[in-house]
Amino acid sequence: MTGPGDGPVPPVSPGRPARGFAGLALVSLERSRPLIGPVAGLAAAVILFLLLQGNGFVSTLVVDMLVYAIAAMALDFLGGYTGLISLGQAGFLGVGAYGVAIAEVHFFSPWAAVGISLAVVLALGLALGIVAVRVKGVSFVIITLALGQVLWGLAFQWVGLSEGDNGISVATLPTLGPFDLNDPLTLRMTVLLVFWVVALLLVLLVHSPFGLSLRGVRSNEARLAALGYRTGLHRYLAWVITVFLTGVAGVLYVFVNQLISPSTMDFSANGLFVIMVVLGGLRSIWGPALGAAVIVLFQQELSLYVVRWQTLMGLTLIAVVLFSPGGFWGLVRAAGRRRDALIARLRARQASGPAPAPASRTPAKQGETR
Amino acid sequence: MTAAQALTQDAGSAPGPPALTAEHLCRRFRGVTAVTDVSLRIPAGTRFGIIGPNGAGKTTLFNLLSGELRPTTGSVALFGRDITGLRTYRRVALGLGRTFQITRVFGDLTVLENLTLAQHGLSRTKLSPLRPWRTYRAMTAAATELAGSFGLAGRLATPAAELSHGEVRELEVLLALALKPRVLLLDEPAAGLSPAERVSIMALLRSLPDELTLVMIEHDIDVLRGVVDSAAVLHLGALVTQGSMRDIQQDDRVRELYLGRAAPGGRHPPGPEGSVS
Numbered sequence: 001m002t003g004p005g006d007g008p009v010p011p012v013s014p015g016r017p018a019r020g021f022a023g024l025a026l027v028s029l030e031r032s033r034p035l036i037g038p039v040a041g042l043a044a045a046v047i048l049f050l051l052l053q054g055n056g057f058v059s060t061l062v063v064d065m066l067v068y069a070i071a072a073m074a075l076d077f078l079g080g081y082t083g084l085i086s087l088g089q090a091g092f093l094g095v096g097a098y099g100v101a102i103a104e105v106h107f108f109s110p111w112a113a114v115g116i117s118l119a120v121v122l123a124l125g126l127a128l129g130i131v132a133v134r135v136k137g138v139s140f141v142i143i144t145l146a147l148g149q150v151l152w153g154l155a156f157q158w159v160g161l162s163e164g165d166n167g168i169s170v171a172t173l174p175t176l177g178p179f180d181l182n183d184p185l186t187l188r189m190t191v192l193l194v195f196w197v198v199a200l201l202l203v204l205l206v207h208s209p210f211g212l213s214l215r216g217v218r219s220n221e222a223r224l225a226a227l228g229y230r231t232g233l234h235r236y237l238a239w240v241i242t243v244f245l246t247g248v249a250g251v252l253y254v255f256v257n258q259l260i261s262p263s264t265m266d267f268s269a270n271g272l273f274v275i276m277v278v279l280g281g282l283r284s285i286w287g288p289a290l291g292a293a294v295i296v297l298f299q300q301e302l303s304l305y306v307v308r309w310q311t312l313m314g315l316t317l318i319a320v321v322l323f324s325p326g327g328f329w330g331l332v333r334a335a336g337r338r339r340d341a342l343i344a345r346l347r348a349r350q351a352s353g354p355a356p357a358p359a360s361r362t363p364a365k366q367g368e369t370r
Numbered sequence: 371m372t373a374a375q376a377l378t379q380d381a382g383s384a385p386g387p388p389a390l391t392a393e394h395l396c397r398r399f400r401g402v403t404a405v406t407d408v409s410l411r412i413p414a415g416t417r418f419g420i421i422g423p424n425g426a427g428k429t430t431l432f433n434l435l436s437g438e439l440r441p442t443t444g445s446v447a448l449f450g451r452d453i454t455g456l457r458t459y460r461r462v463a464l465g466l467g468r469t470f471q472i473t474r475v476f477g478d479l480t481v482l483e484n485l486t487l488a489q490h491g492l493s494r495t496k497l498s499p500l501r502p503w504r505t506y507r508a509m510t511a512a513a514t515e516l517a518g519s520f521g522l523a524g525r526l527a528t529p530a531a532e533l534s535h536g537e538v539r540e541l542e543v544l545l546a547l548a549l550k551p552r553v554l555l556l557d558e559p560a561a562g563l564s565p566a567e568r569v570s571i572m573a574l575l576r577s578l579p580d581e582l583t584l585v586m587i588e589h590d591i592d593v594l595r596g597v598v599d600s601a602a603v604l605h606l607g608a609l610v611t612q613g614s615m616r617d618i619q620q621d622d623r624v625r626e627l628y629l630g631r632a633a634p635g636g637r638h639p640p641g642p643e644g645s646v647s
Contacts, residue, residue: 204499204500204501204502205499205500207502207503207504208498208499208500208501208502208503209486209487209490209495209496209497209498209501209503209506209509210496210497210498210499211499211503212479212483212486212487212490212503213487213490213496213497215476215478215479215483216476216479216487219476219477219478219479220474220475220476220477222438222470222474223470223474223475223476223545224476224487225438225457225458225459225462226436226438226458226462226467226468226470226474226546227462227487227488227491227545227548227549228459228462228463228491228492228496228549229459229491229496230457230459231459233497234497237497
């Protein structure tokens with residue numbers, strides 16, 4: 001479930017005239033219920049589009065947010081839905097970025113570099129998944145942490161390939177006719193487009209039977225196996241999808257920053273992705289995007305004014321975990337539940353009103369299912 | 371083993387291979403032998419009980435049959451086909467369903483989501499990545515119908531974690547039934563239920579189609595009476611006897627096991643002390 005507009009929609013009350021203020025409120029709540037999600041999404045699309053038009057610091061900031069949001073949403077797919085929290089995501093983002101940079105250094109065209117990078121990430125995901133997905137729980141966290149550190153170590157120490165601590169800068173970005181990623185606006189719009197494609201892909205995935213099976217894996221894997229599911233395969237596929245999408249974020253990262261160095265993949269960066277997901281709200285896709293936006297804001301803007309910005313980030317995380325365990329998106333969900341409860345109350349009041357209207361069967365508390 | 375041989379000969383005259391056969395199953399855990407040389411032959415369409423006090427190895431035997439565990443030695447066959455080397459999900463595809471003693475439903479999924487997952491279990495659609503699961507009308511309709519047929523119709527949107535214990539046990543059985551198994555292994559379906567809930571789950575079990583082979587674990591002989599035709603008795607991992615329920619209830623070793631040495635003769639139904647726990 002990704003939004004408060006999900007779940008079985010209570011039917012609009014059948015042809016009863018609305019009475020008084022309560023009736024009016026009921027009708028407007030019922031009518032608006034299925035619209036809020038799409039309208040909010042459209043508003044977000046328009047706002048993001050407008051924010052990315054300028055060349056100032058706002059658009060730079062928002063592009064960074066979008067790149068990290070892609071990686072955070074991908075991690076939510078694996079960590080939130082499938083229950084496999086990975087602490088090696090920065091490593092895979094780095095592989096996507098280094099893939100492009102190293103291929104360009106070796107005189108491949110920018111497009112070929114993108115292809116090579118994504119192929120490497122995919123191959124790495126397929127290969128490492130065989131190891132990583134064998135274990136669950138804390139062991140999985142530790143294994144992914146180790147994998148992330150190995151990737152970081154390669155970037156740091158394989159100087160011949162990665163140029164070590166200095167990192168590699170990427171001078172030229174892909175061009176295709178009038179479509180030129182070297183143009184900042186085109187690049188920003190491309191990032192925005194990829195963000196929406198990945199977000200919608202993930203939303204489709206989590207609502208599909210495959211996504212349902214991943215929630216089943218997280219909830220009770222042995223039961224799922226007894227229902228005919230080859231659960232290891234489902235975990236493996238979730239892993240590969242997440243690693244690949246994180247690599248995509250890495251490609252965009254190196255395009256936006258035109259530089260990749262080992263510090264992008266270091267230990268704390270891995271933790272940052274998990275914080276984004278938890279802060280935004282596990283199992284919501286959109287929540288981790290919000291979480292990424294807030295963390296990037298802290299990292300890049302707050303750090304200019306507050307030296308101890310990481311302390312503030314920590315306090316924010318503690319506050320969110322204490323007061324809204326569902327993260328930011330938990331607040332959205334709670335609002336949706338309150339709205340549904342209000343609809344049910346208003347319906348009950350309408351049904352028991354003075355007019356001899358036939359009492360309609362009101363689903364008591366339907367709608368939000370999770 | 372004489373009773374087992376007698377049963378084997380009986381079943382030999384029945385048409386078709388037996389639903390489930392176990393040959394000399396053994397399972398050791400680090401030196402502890404949980405199941406010792408158990409051979410079973412369960413003819414198709416029967417209701418079969420596996421009885422024994424707690425710790426007798428009943429659940430381990432089930433895990434060997436369903437594929438959660440591999441036997442140290444011995445083999446398992448389903449309708450004559452050797453399935454010893456097959457993993458759980460492959461056995462499920464061949465028609466072997468099971469429920470769990472410690473209830474395993476998907477707690478944070480709704481009843482509808484639970485049953486829909488089960489509906490997709492044997493279909494290729496379980497890997498379908500892009501189409502919302504709610505749009506698989508046939509699957510959700512079947513899930514809804516299944517829930518409705520056993521009193522969970524009003525609970526479709528409820529997370530399974532919020533169901534009552536009795537409802538959870540029902541959902542557990544429905545999950546297994548959704549796959550239309552040919553053989554269903556039930557691990558203490560009535561465990562922890564109130565007497566009223568016990569009656570309703572037993573009614574559910576009795577209403578199952580005749581061609582379905584049921585194998586039920588129970589430590590309380592009373593519960594099995596009237597539900598199963600024949601049974602095997604396990605004690606300390608070994609088969610004590612197997613045969614018809616009537617024979618088992620009159621078997622001295624079984625009576626000793628359940629009632630202690632001072633068991634009076636005659637046809638006293640085992641009292642509350644019959645449920646060794």
